[in-house]
Amino acid sequence: MNNSTQFAHRIAEATVTVRKPDETPLAHQEVTVAQRKHKFLFGNTAWDSLALANGILEGAAKERAERIAEAFLDLFNFATLPFYWGRFEPERGKPGTAFMRKGAQWLAERGIVLKGHPLCWHTVTAPWLLELSNAEILEAQIARIHRDVADFAGLVDMWDVLNEVVIMPVFDKYDNGITRICKELGRIKMVRTMFNAAREANPGAILLLNDFDVSSAYDILVEGCLEAGIKIDVIGIQSHMHQGYWGVEKTQWVLANFERFGLPIHFTETTLVSGDLMPAHIVDLNDWQVDEWPSTPEGEARQAEEIVTHYKTLLAHPLVEGITYWGMTDGGWLKAPGGFLTQDGYPKPSYYALRDLIKGEWWLAPTKMRTDAAGKVRFTGFLGEYAVTYNEETATFNLASSGAIAVETTLPG
Numbered sequence: 001m002n003n004s005t006q007f008a009h010r011i012a013e014a015t016v017t018v019r020k021p022d023e024t025p026l027a028h029q030e031v032t033v034a035q036r037k038h039k040f041l042f043g044n045t046a047w048d049s050l051a052l053a054n055g056i057l058e059g060a061a062k063e064r065a066e067r068i069a070e071a072f073l074d075l076f077n078f079a080t081l082p083f084y085w086g087r088f089e090p091e092r093g094k095p096g097t098a099f100m101r102k103g104a105q106w107l108a109e110r111g112i113v114l115k116g117h118p119l120c121w122h123t124v125t126a127p128w129l130l131e132l133s134n135a136e137i138l139e140a141q142i143a144r145i146h147r148d149v150a151d152f153a154g155l156v157d158m159w160d161v162l163n164e165v166v167i168m169p170v171f172d173k174y175d176n177g178i179t180r181i182c183k184e185l186g187r188i189k190m191v192r193t194m195f196n197a198a199r200e201a202n203p204g205a206i207l208l209l210n211d212f213d214v215s216s217a218y219d220i221l222v223e224g225c226l227e228a229g230i231k232i233d234v235i236g237i238q239s240h241m242h243q244g245y246w247g248v249e250k251t252q253w254v255l256a257n258f259e260r261f262g263l264p265i266h267f268t269e270t271t272l273v274s275g276d277l278m279p280a281h282i283v284d285l286n287d288w289q290v291d292e293w294p295s296t297p298e299g300e301a302r303q304a305e306e307i308v309t310h311y312k313t314l315l316a317h318p319l320v321e322g323i324t325y326w327g328m329t330d331g332g333w334l335k336a337p338g339g340f341l342t343q344d345g346y347p348k349p350s351y352y353a354l355r356d357l358i359k360g361e362w363w364l365a366p367t368k369m370r371t372d373a374a375g376k377v378r379f380t381g382f383l384g385e386y387a388v389t390y391n392e393e394t395a396t397f398n399l400a401s402s403g404a405i406a407v408e409t410t411l412p413g
Helices: 005-010 047-053 059-075 097-108 127-131 134-151 177-185 187-201 216-227 248-259 297-315 349-361
Strands: 011-019 030-038 041-045 078-082 113-117 158-163 206-211 234-241 265-272 320-325 367-370 376-382 384-390 393-399 403-410
Touching: 005 011, 005 297, 011 384, 011 393, 030 376, 041 113, 047 059, 047 078, 047 097, 059 349, 078 097, 078 320, 097 113, 097 134, 127 134, 127 177, 134 177, 134 187, 158 187, 177 187, 187 206, 187 216, 206 216, 206 265, 216 248, 234 248, 248 265, 248 297, 265 297, 297 320, 297 349, 367 376, 376 384, 393 403
Parallel strands: 011 403, 041 078, 041 320, 078 113, 113 158, 158 206, 206 234, 234 265, 265 320
Antiparallel strands: 011 376, 030 367, 030 384, 384 393
16 A cells, blocks of 8 residues: 555544453454545446346346446446436436445445435536426425435435536526526525525435536635535536646646635545547537547557546645546446447456556555454555454444544453
């Protein structure tokens, strides 16, 4: 494990006291200490797992989904679930709650932290909103938040409440109900209304504001919301790099723009492609429509290298608490070769490169240690959950804060 000072804020110098079931120290014994989970949220989308969990796949499709799920669970501890209103409730009053809940439970049972995305967005929103007046649209949007956040409380306790508010009231690609009400309310009142609704439904939820716009426009929006007394728990930043890796300098510039708020930061949607780059003149990434977008050996080597640099840059910043990569497989959004896996679900070099970090440099593999007279062992590890094993009995403990910390754990009887 690499204990670089670059990541000192993510590392604990742990002194762990191991006790027997009778609470006396386990003195002068060999134990095995191993990491089980990272505290940092390493995430990805979990679209494929939903169908797998609901048992609706067969044959090759099921085998592919199983490969993807295995790769996901081997590497990630955080999943984003798709609550796009137009797909979740295409017909008013008939939400896909049961299907989503079954998939969410399947992931949670495997130790995955869950986030819902998004509760309010002008794209992929419910088409039937256009049949309503603005007052009725607002009422329906608030009711949707109340319903879904309450329905999933205890299972999904983190939400992208609003997505892309910077352009929401001026979005002109097509008419939609959410742009209509945002134009009427204004951005800050829109944010306040939706955050209030989510808090009412689940007071303990972690609520994010999420945007792709990393210019001063988003910075000013966040500032305005905070000055208006809106409690934003996490600032969400998208980094779809279809036109090329931002580089360390731009990434640090973006972080510097938002660090002044002192709030946790999540990079909520990250992509790096392993094929030809999208032309630089494209302003809206959605305007780049291609029949196919193949991955290339050169691109895969580049993607793997850029993944390592990007993740190291983000983990070096103390306010960054999570990174969600946008898609396990190639051929997803815009058909881009942006995944860690091929379209068939087999690992690419970028998958192995990231695994070498998360489960290599930043991970404590099972390690034999000997307790001292007081039952103590000492080691350095990245923050997260650990287990200590003695004679096939295992106790778990958490390294929750960086620096020198003392922890006690008791073996089961």
